[in-house]
Amino acid sequence: MLTSRSGGDPEWFEITRREVDGVTIHHATCISGLVKAEESLRTFVQTLTKTFAHLRIGLAVFNRDDQLVLFNPALLELSGVPAEFLSGKPNMLSFFDQLRENRRMPEPKNYGSWRQQIASLASAAADGRYRETWSLEDGRTYSVQGRPHPEGATVFLFEDISAEVSLTRNFRAELELSQYLLDKVEDCLVVFSPSGVLTFCNSAYRELWQQDPDAAFADITVSDCLDIWRSKAKAEVPWQDFMKISCGYTNRQSLTTRITLNNGQRMTCVAETIASGATLICFKTLEEVTAAAQ
Numbered sequence: 001m002l003t004s005r006s007g008g009d010p011e012w013f014e015i016t017r018r019e020v021d022g023v024t025i026h027h028a029t030c031i032s033g034l035v036k037a038e039e040s041l042r043t044f045v046q047t048l049t050k051t052f053a054h055l056r057i058g059l060a061v062f063n064r065d066d067q068l069v070l071f072n073p074a075l076l077e078l079s080g081v082p083a084e085f086l087s088g089k090p091n092m093l094s095f096f097d098q099l100r101e102n103r104r105m106p107e108p109k110n111y112g113s114w115r116q117q118i119a120s121l122a123s124a125a126a127d128g129r130y131r132e133t134w135s136l137e138d139g140r141t142y143s144v145q146g147r148p149h150p151e152g153a154t155v156f157l158f159e160d161i162s163a164e165v166s167l168t169r170n171f172r173a174e175l176e177l178s179q180y181l182l183d184k185v186e187d188c189l190v191v192f193s194p195s196g197v198l199t200f201c202n203s204a205y206r207e208l209w210q211q212d213p214d215a216a217f218a219d220i221t222v223s224d225c226l227d228i229w230r231s232k233a234k235a236e237v238p239w240q241d242f243m244k245i246s247c248g249y250t251n252r253q254s255l256t257t258r259i260t261l262n263n264g265q266r267m268t269c270v271a272e273t274i275a276s277g278a279t280l281i282c283f284k285t286l287e288e289v290t291a292a293a294q
Contacts, residue, residue, distance in 0.1 A: 057159045064152030066092040066122065078142070078158045079104050092154075093118050103137050105144075121146065125154045133161070141165045187284045194277035196222040196247040208283060222246040222279075234260045237269075245271050246279040258286065 013028040058075035062068055067089045076083055080102040081095070090098070096118050099105040108117060124130035125146020134142040143159045179202075182189060188205040192198055198213050198220040206212055209228050213220050226239045237259050244250040255271045266286040274280045 057157050060095065060156040060158070061149060062092050062095075062154045062156075066154075068092075068095055069153075075158065078160060092122055096121070104142075106134055106136070122154060125156065126152075187282050190225070190281050191274075192222050192246045192279045192281070194248055194279075196243075198222070198225065199278070205283070229259075232261055234262055242269075242271050242281065245273065246281070248277060259283075 012032045058078040059072045061070035130146030140162045145157045183203040191200040
C-alpha cells in the first residue's frame with residue numbers, strides 16, 4: 001500500500017518476484033480497484049447482517065458452491081446450531097444434517113436417501129419452489145422457504161409459526177364444537193352474512209329443506225334459499241321481507257310469520273338481525289311453539 005503526501009486515497013499493489021537467469025525481477029500490479037470492491041462487499045455484508053439482526057425469521061444464504069455465507073441471530077435460536085459451526089461456512093448438506101441432529105427438522109424415514117432429499121431440496125429452492133411446514137418433535141412448527149438468489153446463491157427462510165398454528169387449531173376446534181352443539185338443537189337455524197350469503201346452518205335445517213351448502217360449488221345466497229322455501233310452502237308468505245332483512249334493505253330488526261309446508265307441517269319462521277349485521281332465521285314447528293307458550 002502506498003499513500004500520497006497530498007492525503008488522497010492509498011494505492012494498493014500486488015508485488016510479485018521472479019528469478020530469471022540470475023536476475024531478480026519485481027513486478028507491481030495495481031489492485032486498488034479490487035481492494036475497494038472487497039471493502040465495499042464487506043461493508044455491504046455488514047450492513048445486511050445488521051439489518052437482518054432484528055428479524056425474527058431465520059436467514060441462511062448459501063453461495064453457488066453451497067457454502068453458508070450469511071446468517072442472522074434468529075437462525076441461531078431457531079436452528080440450535082452453534083455460531084462457531086455456522087461461521088465456519090458449512091455446506092448445505094452439513095447444515096441440514098446438523099438441523100436433523102438438533103431435532104430442528106423432521107426425521108427422515110429413510111436415512112439412506114438423505115443426501116438425495118437434500119439435493120432435491122436445494123434444487124427446488126433454487127427454482128423458488130421449496131415451501132414446507134415442519135412439525136418438530138417438541139411441538140413447535142416451522143415454516144421453511146427456499147428462494148433463488150443472484151449469482152447462483154440460495155436463500156432459506158425459517159419462521160416459527162407455532163403460535164399461529166396453535167391459534168388456528170383452537171379456532172377450528174371451537175368451530176367444530178359450536179357446530180356440534182347447534183346440530184343438537186331441534187330448531188332449524190340458518191345464518192346469512194350482511195351481504196346475504198349463507199354462512200351457517202345446522203343439521204335440522206339441512207334435513208328440513210334438503211339443502212347441503214357444503215356440496216355447493218358457489219356461495220348460496222338468501223335468494224337461492226327463498227326459491228327452495230317457496231317451492232316447499234303452501235301458503236303465501238312475505239318472503240321478500242326476509243330478503244330485505246337478510247340483505248340490510250330495511251331498518252327492521254326482526255320479522256315473524258307462519259308457514260305451512262306442502263306435507264302439511266305448520267311452522268313459525270323468525271328472522272332476527274344479530275351481531276356484525278348478520279341475520280339469523282329460525283324455523284320452529286308450530287306445535288312446539290304452542291306448548292312453550294302454555
